[in-house]
Structure formats: structure tokens, C-alpha cells
Amino acid sequence: MKPIAKFYTALLMIFLFAPIAILLVFSFNEAKSLSVFSGFSLHWYQELLRDSETIDAVKNTLILAVSASLISTVMGTAAAVGIYRLRNRYLRSTLETVTNIPMINPDIITGISLMLMFVFVGRLFGAHTSLNFGTMLISHVTFCLPYVILQVLPKLQQMDQALPEAAMDLGCTPLKAFIKVEIPEIAPGILTGLIMAFTLSLDDFVISYFTSGTTFQTLPIRIYNMTKKTVTPKMYALATLIFFVILALLIITNLMGANNAQNVQDSKRPKARKGSLPAA
Numbered sequence: 164m165k166p167i168a169k170f171y172t173a174l175l176m177i178f179l180f181a182p183i184a185i186l187l188v189f190s191f192n193e194a195k196s197l198s199v200f201s202g203f204s205l206h207w208y209q210e211l212l213r214d215s216e217t218i219d220a221v222k223n224t225l226i227l228a229v230s231a232s233l234i235s236t237v238m239g240t241a242a243a244v245g246i247y248r249l250r251n252r253y254l255r256s257t258l259e260t261v262t263n264i265p266m267i268n269p270d271i272i273t274g275i276s277l278m279l280m281f282v283f284v285g286r287l288f289g290a291h292t293s294l295n296f297g298t299m300l301i302s303h304v305t306f307c308l309p310y311v312i313l314q315v316l317p318k319l320q321q322m323d324q325a326l327p328e329a330a331m332d333l334g335c336t337p338l339k340a341f342i343k344v345e346i347p348e349i350a351p352g353i354l355t356g357l358i359m360a361f362t363l364s365l366d367d368f369v370i371s372y373f374t375s376g377t378t379f380q381t382l383p384i385r386i387y388n389m390t391k392k393t394v395t396p397k398m399y400a401l402a403t404l405i406f407f408v409i410l411a412l413l414i415i416t417n418l419m420g421a422n423n424a425q426n427v428q429d430s431k432r433p434k435a436r437k438g439s440l441p442a443a
Contacts, residue, residue: 183406190399211397220385221401224365227296227381231303232360238304239311239360240353244341246312247319259316266309274373277302281374294376302374303364310363311356318352319345351419358412365409 193204211217242262249255265273278294281301285293322345330340346353368383375384382405386398 186399187403187406189396190403192396195396207396207400210395211400214397217382217385217397217401220380220382223379224382227299227303228361228364230300231307231364232357234300235304235307235311235360236353236357239308239356240315240349242308243312243315243319244345247316262309262312264309265306266313270306270367270369271373273306274302274370277305277370278373292376292378294374296379298374298376299371299379299381302370303367306367306370307360307363310359311353314356314359315349315352318349322348355416355419358416362409362412365405 188200190207191203191205192200193202193206194200246255246258246262249258277298281298282293326344326348327337327340330344331337335343366383367381368387371381372384372387375381382401386401389395389398
């Protein structure tokens, strides 16, 4: 079984990473061909930097991703704390179920429903354009929120409840105890949720396509519009840069999770008392 398992794993890795490897290699191709690698060159990266529309789309995407991730992190952390502190078990489970709906709902359904809502509200108030940067920001916060809550809520459940109580016994107000005691305890979950929200917002196309309008264009929409014509290798260069950015964020997230798990294990180990002799 071991040779079969190794062969299956190798085959799976090839299918997963072969397209990415081809994209990375041909982003440095001197020629425009996708079948012949004529030589190493940074020509397409230079062409990418000269494309003002693509650079503007990258800036728009970063502005949207940073704004959506920060807002969803603050709102998601507050929502996770509120859900965690609910005493009614049935109400808590209901809220957790409702929170998970945007994650399992198809993106096209979410995008169309948000578009219809924005158009309805815009016409209700007599707006000339119902879809703009604000509608995209609201849409991205909407689908990023559940992922932040999903990361923060387990950290609250793992936290020792005696810590905030002890802080309040020592004179801290509930708000001060939350800031100085609870936030440092759940900080890994908050940061992980922030990174996840950023990557989800950076990568989204379907919901952005339905809620973007004509005045604000993100990078996925720009790439989609380019596919209707001829896709030049400068898009391979752009995809390569995005791949390495996402890879760096993924490595940071995994390292944080590993360090947090190690800290939890260290905290569970019994500490030797002073003056105690080691066991024979």
C-alpha cells in the first residue's frame, strides 16, 4: 500500500502544482510563446509596470482588501465576543448557524442578492449610480465576517475564564480587562482572521463582479476583461507576484498556528516547584 500511496500523492501534487509551475516559468520567458521557452527575461514584468490600467486595478484591489479586512476583523471580533458571552445556549447555537450561512452559500447567489439589494436601495433614495466602491466594501465585509468569527470564537473558548475575572478583582473595569487581558489571549485568532479576510477579499471575483459598477475595477475583474481579448504574458508575471504574496501570507498563518499550538502545550505541562528534587 505504501508505494501506491506515494504514487497517488505524487500524482496529486503534480496535478495541483504543474499549472502554477508552468505559469511561473513562462512569466520569465523572453518570447510571447506558451510552448517554447526561448530564454530568461524580465521583459513581461517591465511591461506589467508600464500598464497603468492594471496598476490602478492593483491599487484598487489593495485598498478594498485592506479596508474590508480591517472592518471585518473589528466587527467579527466584537461579534465573536458577543456570541461567546450569550447565556442562552439555543440562541448562541442559532447565531453560530446563521453566521456560517455566507460561507456555504454559493458566491453567485450572494453576489446577485447583494446587487439587487443595492440597486433597490439606490433607486429608493434616487441615486444615479447604485453600485460603487461603497457597495463593494459592504459586500466584501459581508462574506469576510464569518471567517473572522470562525477564527476568534475558538480562541475565546480556549481562554481561561479566571483571567478577566482576576483582572476585574484587581481593579480593572470590564473594558480595561478586555483590552489588557482578553485581547492578548485571542490575538492569534484575530490576526489569523485578518489575514484570511485579506486573502479572501484580494481573490474574490464573483461577488465583486456583481457589485462593482463601472467606476471601480479590481484586479480579478481586470483580468477577466482581458481574457475576452488576447492574454499577454504580463498577466503571468502578475499572477506570479500574487502567488508569492498569498504564499507568504499562508506561511505566516501556519507559523502563527504552530507557535500558538506549542504555547498551549507548554502551558499544559506541569511546572517543577522550586526546591523539588528530580525523580530518581
